[in-house]
Amino acid sequence: MTFPKVRVPYLLLFPGFAFLFTFFILPIVNLAQTSTQTPVKGGDTGQYEQKFAFGNYITAFTENREQFARSFIFASFATVLALAIAYPLAYAIAFKAGKFKNILLVLVVAPFFTSFLLRTIAWKQILGEEGFVVPGLRSLHIIGQQTTLTSTSIAVVAGMTYNFLPFMTLPLYASLERIDPRTIEAAGDLYANGITAFRRVTVPLSMPGVVAGTLLTFIPAAGDYVNAAILGSPNTKMIGNVIESRYFKIVDYPTAAALSFTLMAAILILVTLYIRKTGTEELV
Amino acid sequence: MANERSLSPEARSILGTQISRRAVLAGAGGLGAAGFLAACGGGSSSAGGDSKTVRWGNWPLYLDFDAKTKKYPTLEKFMTQTGLTAKYFEDYNDNDEFFGKVQAQLKLGEDIGYDVVTPTDWMAARWLRLGYTQKFDAANVPNKVNILDSLASPSYDPNRESSLTWQGIMAGFGWNVEKNPKGVHTLDELFAPQNKGKIVVLTEMRDTIGVILLAQGIDITKVTEDQFMNAVDFMAKKISDGWIRGVKGNEYAQDLTSGDATAVIGWSGDMFILSSENEGKFDFAIPESGGTISGDNLMIPSTASADGKKNAETLINYYYDPAVAAEVAAYVNYVCPVKGAQAAMEKIAPELVNSEYIFPTTKTSSRLHIFRSLTPDEETKWSEAFQKAQGN
Numbered sequence: 231m232t233f234p235k236v237r238v239p240y241l242l243l244f245p246g247f248a249f250l251f252t253f254f255i256l257p258i259v260n261l262a263q264t265s266t267q268t269p270v271k272g273g274d275t276g277q278y279e280q281k282f283a284f285g286n287y288i289t290a291f292t293e294n295r296e297q298f299a300r301s302f303i304f305a306s307f308a309t310v311l312a313l314a315i316a317y318p319l320a321y322a323i324a325f326k327a328g329k330f331k332n333i334l335l336v337l338v339v340a341p342f343f344t345s346f347l348l349r350t351i352a353w354k355q356i357l358g359e360e361g362f363v364v365p366g367l368r369s370l371h372i373i374g375q376q377t378t379l380t381s382t383s384i385a386v387v388a389g390m391t392y393n394f395l396p397f398m399t400l401p402l403y404a405s406l407e408r409i410d411p412r413t414i415e416a417a418g419d420l421y422a423n424g425i426t427a428f429r430r431v432t433v434p435l436s437m438p439g440v441v442a443g444t445l446l447t448f449i450p451a452a453g454d455y456v457n458a459a460i461l462g463s464p465n466t467k468m469i470g471n472v473i474e475s476r477y478f479k480i481v482d483y484p485t486a487a488a489l490s491f492t493l494m495a496a497i498l499i500l501v502t503l504y505i506r507k508t509g510t511e512e513l514v
Numbered sequence: 515m516a517n518e519r520s521l522s523p524e525a526r527s528i529l530g531t532q533i534s535r536r537a538v539l540a541g542a543g544g545l546g547a548a549g550f551l552a553a554c555g556g557g558s559s560s561a562g563g564d565s566k567t568v569r570w571g572n573w574p575l576y577l578d579f580d581a582k583t584k585k586y587p588t589l590e591k592f593m594t595q596t597g598l599t600a601k602y603f604e605d606y607n608d609n610d611e612f613f614g615k616v617q618a619q620l621k622l623g624e625d626i627g628y629d630v631v632t633p634t635d636w637m638a639a640r641w642l643r644l645g646y647t648q649k650f651d652a653a654n655v656p657n658k659v660n661i662l663d664s665l666a667s668p669s670y671d672p673n674r675e676s677s678l679t680w681q682g683i684m685a686g687f688g689w690n691v692e693k694n695p696k697g698v699h700t701l702d703e704l705f706a707p708q709n710k711g712k713i714v715v716l717t718e719m720r721d722t723i724g725v726i727l728l729a730q731g732i733d734i735t736k737v738t739e740d741q742f743m744n745a746v747d748f749m750a751k752k753i754s755d756g757w758i759r760g761v762k763g764n765e766y767a768q769d770l771t772s773g774d775a776t777a778v779i780g781w782s783g784d785m786f787i788l789s790s791e792n793e794g795k796f797d798f799a800i801p802e803s804g805g806t807i808s809g810d811n812l813m814i815p816s817t818a819s820a821d822g823k824k825n826a827e828t829l830i831n832y833y834y835d836p837a838v839a840a841e842v843a844a845y846v847n848y849v850c851p852v853k854g855a856q857a858a859m860e861k862i863a864p865e866l867v868n869s870e871y872i873f874p875t876t877k878t879s880s881r882l883h884i885f886r887s888l889t890p891d892e893e894t895k896w897s898e899a900f901q902k903a904q905g906n
Contacts, residue, residue, distance in 0.1 A: 269894070273890065274640065274643060274644055274890045275640060275890045275893050275894060276613075276614075276617070297905070351768075354768070354772070354774075355768075355772060358772035358773060358774050359772055359773030359774050360771075360772050360773040361772070376710075376711070378711065378712075378774065380774055381711075381759050381760060381774070463753075463759055463760055463905075464753045464758070464760065464761060464903075464904045464905035465753065465754065465905060466905070467904070467905035467906055471905070471906055472906050474906075475901045475904075475906035476901075476906075478608070478610050478611065479610065479717075479897055479901055479906075480894060480897050480898050480901055481610060481894070482894065482898070
């Protein structure tokens, strides 16, 4: 049996489209509906009816501005830190590791063998009062006797940086590794010193990796709530924590849905601006 | 081991037993794994509720368990005695989550797969309000009279017609003995300078705010919205001023062991297990101004069949037998709701007979209070305020 050629692409697209429709479009539509509901008068906890209350969005946003701002600030810090750590790492693996290349790559991915949650809890122990970090820093008088590391913004940002580091490293490595070494040699032949060659040749050629890595880090970091829940305090809550508590503790589905949409929209706008600025043509 | 002598009887009993609730928690990779296994095992079989079966959904690790045989001794005895098959599911992990899972079926009157469920007081109140439960046939539950007086008439079910307490949970102060050599018995002692920034309170609103309200001299069985909001503001102030480090569920135990917390508002059973594992480093007390007591309740969903209901009643009645209740209490270390279990404990774990925390005396019971039930509006509004105070 043969298919007319025109239909083949559609048939190939079908499984993906069906998946997206069932697990993305439908839930999104449902979420959109929920976001404009209001509580049933005299109803019980968790009973809502559709009233197209778009005011939900304004209330949800204005009441949680602080957590929104914090999410984007923390995610930005974590992204910049991850880039600062991952770039030299990916560079070393791509150009200097020689026969250890594969082992190093496995080590970058190795943390994924254990659960995200367990690793974050492990950090809580490491940074805790009876871990080795705090007593060490105290005896060196780097931090005061009363200063603690867990339950601070620093711990949350550090946790996010750590957890998303592989997402930054792998795309960077992929684009660095693809650079033809002869282009760097050519830069040398044209009298560029090491720094200039790096700045004018390596960095521009690795930009697709930088853009992909920052997106893969920033987007999940902005919506993350695990790090703030485990390593933070009530004063470092992010928007993910608010959404979680609205859903499961207060049973306020409309506000949780409105917050989710606002977060998605905010991320979409930021990402669009970012890609516009860096240019997409070079990405592929 | 030298320290063992200074341990409370509860702690010593835990050290002595082969396996404690927390040992299972720590050893099996936690609640998740056990719950997951239980859920897997139950998935297919939970659908069929025949005339000889009773299906019970309970919180994880909340029933005596023999690690060697991988069976629940009291439940095994129940099956031998009655000829019924009990299917036990440890998949009641969270009140709201469980409610969300079964609510649609309850509304439609379709079988939810359980003949007995175990919601906490406030959630039990919601089930009752919505008509999602069935009244017990008194003739099938004669042991009902064994319920402790202090638990016999909660506001949501004044005559205990549809619910009976499974275990009672005391909330009060827990502390690190080295940092608080004199103990923590009042709110002022909790917020003492040595604990600044190292205090953790419970996410369970009725326990944390309940303890604060009691310290402010307010009767939590009649608390008003103003009084409640006032106590929430008190907590919010303590958070923003850096006194309270976190508002947490069971994880407060980790903070105590890691030294990140030195004083907490916590649960009795947890504190004794923690103390036993750390050579008596921690202690627990009911605050001078009183502590809260809440319960998880055995209830029959409205969707249980007539046979399922009858079998459920047989099961509930069985666990209200003092000897059986004592066996469970010796394992879980929470407040035993059954009269006569104390005498029965003599044979099972004599060192626990005089434990104030499993068998509170009348004097102790009078210091424990039940948070009043809330209307749906209050529930939403109050928990919203409580969440906001935690930065959510």
